[in-house]
Amino acid sequence: MVERRTRKPTATRLTAGDWTAAALEAMARGGLAAVAVEPLAARLGATKGSFYWHFANRDALIEAALQRWETDHTDAVIALVEAEPDPLARLRTLIGTVIESTAIPGADAIELAMLATAGHPHVAAALARVTARRLAYTARLFEDLGLPPQEAGHRALVAVSAYLGHAQLAHATPGLVPGTPEQRRTYVDRLIGLVTGP
Template identity: 60%
Template sequence: MAMRRTEEGAGKGRGQHAGRRRLTARDWADAALAAMAERGLAAVAVEPLAARLGTTKGSFYWHFTNREALIEAALERWEEICTEEIITAVEAEPDPERRLRTLLRQATTSAADDPLEVSLLATAAHPQVAAVLGRVTERRIGYVAQLFEELGFPGPEARTRGLLAYSSYLGHTQLAHAVPQALPPAAESDAYLESVMDTLLRR
């Protein structure tokens, strides 16, 4: 996830102090997510993030009591952006099969370009990360299972297929970052993902 450049940081870089907007808790959370994507959870430290945002530690303590509170806010932001907003977007498609295919294609393609998910999985032992991964995993698998149910699969089978679909997504994501040459080339990626869905939908 690319961190947007804040007006405060831009103003400081030009030596302009008047009219700068005050950084929000969301700005800090987004900056923390960007740092996690680049260098893992250990990169979430107040002073480097303040420098990145072009502000001081005082801004941090205006919004958060400590580093753990910032990590919690960043993880909740990730949950919102990478799960809830995606589900809301695909819900605009009335056909459950097209919804399912669009979801798998878009989520897989996005995760392959964004190291954040892999970074979080690598720190799954951290209590705060473990908690959000548990919620997100259950939400994602549950939603995909719901789509399979809408397509006529019985509840237990829909759950199994939802788990298989999510396992495929995670496996593809891990390979994309660790061993990308194992995956089909970009020109064949869409066809490959469609074949995965064809297999998952086979009755």
């Protein structure tokens, strides 16, 4: 009788997406300096060989992680907002979604990490694309409310600046920003009133 040998199950192979998700988590915790191949490999239970299977070098990983950040934190929000048929409801959904996200512990960490490392060439390029896209999209929402393009652009700048300021305050001094969902809804109502008023 021949003894059958059973194969050990092989570990799940990591994808490029696994590495980019880990890189974004590292950035959120420790900024761009935290994106290092060996610690990420250890965190993922992988070898450096797995990393080099997917990426030529650390810069390629950073580029992929920044692209994922752009997709997850801008494209996904825009898709959510676009589901609203009414222009004012779209603006309210946008502002409400981004303000509410600052209440989730750590949710704004990646955004703040990007701003803190804005001088890095890769981050600077991604921030420029993301900020231009966010401003253009928000301006379009104001145009949909009937405002002329120049005024829509000014109000979009105010709205995006309000979000970034709120995110910074929520991170640095959480006790100074609205703490409950009801308080945040009231805050969003006031912000909508300010940016859509005469």
